Amino acid sequence: MSVPASSLLTLLQLTLPGRFSFLAVDEARAANLLIEWIALDINAARAGEAWLVSGADLTPEGVRSAAARDIAAVITIGLPPAPDTFQEALIPVACLSGDENIQIVYRDLLTTLVNRGAYLVEKGKEIQAQLTQLSAEGAGLGGLMAAMGEICTQGVIVQDKRLEVLASHSPMRLASVWENVLRHVTVPESLPEELRDRKVAGKQNELKHQPLPNGLARIVISINVGGVARGYLSIVDKTGEMTALSRVVAEQGAVACAVEMSRSKAVREVEKRLRGDLLTALIRGDLSPRDARLWTDRYGLDLEKAHTCLRFFWDSVEPPSVRRLETLVNGEIAKQGVTAIVNVLENQVICFCEVAPEKVRPEEALNLGRSVVDRGMLTYQDSRPRCGIGTPAQTLDDWLNSFRQAGQALEMAQRLAEPRPLFYPDLLVYRLLLQIETSPELKAFQQEILGPLLDHENGKELIRTLEVYFERNGNLKKTAHQLYIHRNTLIYRLERIQEITSLDLDNPETRLALQLTLHIHKMLGNSGR
Numbered sequence: 001m002s003v004p005a006s007s008l009l010t011l012l013q014l015t016l017p018g019r020f021s022f023l024a025v026d027e028a029r030a031a032n033l034l035i036e037w038i039a040l041d042i043n044a045a046r047a048g049e050a051w052l053v054s055g056a057d058l059t060p061e062g063v064r065s066a067a068a069r070d071i072a073a074v075i076t077i078g079l080p081p082a083p084d085t086f087q088e089a090l091i092p093v094a095c096l097s098g099d100e101n102i103q104i105v106y107r108d109l110l111t112t113l114v115n116r117g118a119y120l121v122e123k124g125k126e127i128q129a130q131l132t133q134l135s136a137e138g139a140g141l142g143g144l145m146a147a148m149g150e151i152c153t154q155g156v157i158v159q160d161k162r163l164e165v166l167a168s169h170s171p172m173r174l175a176s177v178w179e180n181v182l183r184h185v186t187v188p189e190s191l192p193e194e195l196r197d198r199k200v201a202g203k204q205n206e207l208k209h210q211p212l213p214n215g216l217a218r219i220v221i222s223i224n225v226g227g228v229a230r231g232y233l234s235i236v237d238k239t240g241e242m243t244a245l246s247r248v249v250a251e252q253g254a255v256a257c258a259v260e261m262s263r264s265k266a267v268r269e270v271e272k273r274l275r276g277d278l279l280t281a282l283i284r285g286d287l288s289p290r291d292a293r294l295w296t297d298r299y300g301l302d303l304e305k306a307h308t309c310l311r312f313f314w315d316s317v318e319p320p321s322v323r324r325l326e327t328l329v330n331g332e333i334a335k336q337g338v339t340a341i342v343n344v345l346e347n348q349v350i351c352f353c354e355v356a357p358e359k360v361r362p363e364e365a366l367n368l369g370r371s372v373v374d375r376g377m378l379t380y381q382d383s384r385p386r387c388g389i390g391t392p393a394q395t396l397d398d399w400l401n402s403f404r405q406a407g408q409a410l411e412m413a414q415r416l417a418e419p420r421p422l423f424y425p426d427l428l429v430y431r432l433l434l435q436i437e438t439s440p441e442l443k444a445f446q447q448e449i450l451g452p453l454l455d456h457e458n459g460k461e462l463i464r465t466l467e468v469y470f471e472r473n474g475n476l477k478k479t480a481h482q483l484y485i486h487r488n489t490l491i492y493r494l495e496r497i498q499e500i501t502s503l504d505l506d507n508p509e510t511r512l513a514l515q516l517t518l519h520i521h522k523m524l525g526n527s528g529r
Contacts, residue, residue, distance in 0.1 A: 006113055008033045008050070008073050008092060010243040014123060015112045016096060016105070017151045017245065023080075023093040033092060035072055038109045040102075045071050052106055055080040055095060067091045075109075077102050124248045127151060131256035135263075141167040144256055148235075152249045155236035157185060158257050161198060161229065162331075174236065177214050181236055184213060191232065195222050198229040207250055215239050219246055221254045225262050233257055276343035279350065282396065283403050292396060300339060306357045306392040308365040309402040310421070311410045312349040312372060316383035325349050325376070325385060332371045338364050348410070352399065355392050361423070362392050369421030377419075386413040387421035408434055415523055429519050442520060449517040452500045462500070463521070465493045470515050 012020045038052050039045035042062065047070035053062070055078035066074055067090040074091060078098030096105065112119045130151075134143050141158050148156045149169035155178065157168040163186045170178040184190055192208040195201040201222040208220050218236045222229035233254045235246045278295050280286075296303050312325055326342060326349045333340050339354040355362035369387040376385035388410025390402035405424035412430050413422040424431070436442055453459045453466075465483065469490075472478040480490045494505060503510050 008035050011035055013243055013245040015108045019097050021095050023095055048072050050075050124252050127252040135260050145169040148249050148253045152245050157234040159232045201229040202227045219250050221250050223254050223257045225258050275341050279341050279343040283400050303396055306355050306394050307352045308355045308362040308392045309390040309406040310351045310369050311388045311406040313386050314383050315386045315414050319383050320380050322347050328376050329372050365389050388413055389421055389423045433523055446517050446520045449513050462497050
């Protein structure tokens, strides 16, 4: 009977996944060894066929006889006596678990050989049903990865849209290189170019074969939800060992992962709304102490500890969505392992971060603010996230105060185009100026002191000279060095400033007035005129 040949490895993986091992031959050779038919009687077996026999009946002489007949491989039910004697066999010897019925195995192997296409369809349905059941039982992505790995006996990785590994499973033979594989696939350039555009990938739904370092390869497919790639699934093994089963597992696994990721996202959205409502209630003081403690305990917050408010905002003409900023904040919270509660309020992201008690500077919050700003500038180069941080709230009654302080610090960060997070106590004189910025006297004072410079044709250059001069505490050498000008040029500019303003820079009161108006000018900008 003429039927399409199948490799020994593919035949066993499709028919008996995870229930076989090789006594003689490695999987790379088994992946390239074609099997044309299955025979139960060695005397009836022909060249290119596999001999299926009980392990108890197999002897080294039987293997030599099979090799003499050009039989492609021997498949045993159960281990043969003295299995070590078959290590150097002339042909491959594959061993199935001892509790298999030889007639049923024979039927299933022939079914796979005769009608592999239909068998793959049926196998796909079985895998889909198994993964669906696991998902319904709450196995999560980790459970799905383990099941897929056992089915195809290969490495499996699921990643989110940012290529962060969500879960993985590795067979023992890949254990020594698995960490390197996980590091490699998280590099954006490692993703096949056809999958990098998530909208395009979401419509193609195609498997991509890709070589990996250290003699490995992978099949990668996008996990699509709503026509957009929400993540990626990879099947990893040594080069040349991908089979038809690998493709079926990848295709069915991507569907199962899409369902699981969608469900997880829906749960997260509900949790996010509940956290947001809780945060709003805590800031407003809408909850009694008892109710506040009950709700915060549920989300892992300890109201007995200090918390600091951070407020974030995109500062650009066409900013990314506030949800992307929220994703950045949540991502950095997870990386740093801090305890925090986050919510979106109009165009800002509000976060209360647990900090060490009785400390003036909340280092946990400051580090979180810096990491979010740095990540935002790296990810969205045309937009700058600004951050304001309040003082630690030692009790729930202080949360509103920390929230307001963070808002003032955020406002100044935006006005001053400050690239770093601004901590409220560091605002110093700006804290006072913010309280009186609507006063006509403030603008009048700025105009009186700085007006002549602002109206001068070289006003910007002269004001910048004054700013650096005061920043360097009047040190001429350091000021000239920072401005990249000669010391004599600096002296000339300072003399011109005195001529234009009729102010004496040697007078301490005048110097104080100038420094104050420079702060007012920074805060008010052109609106101060």
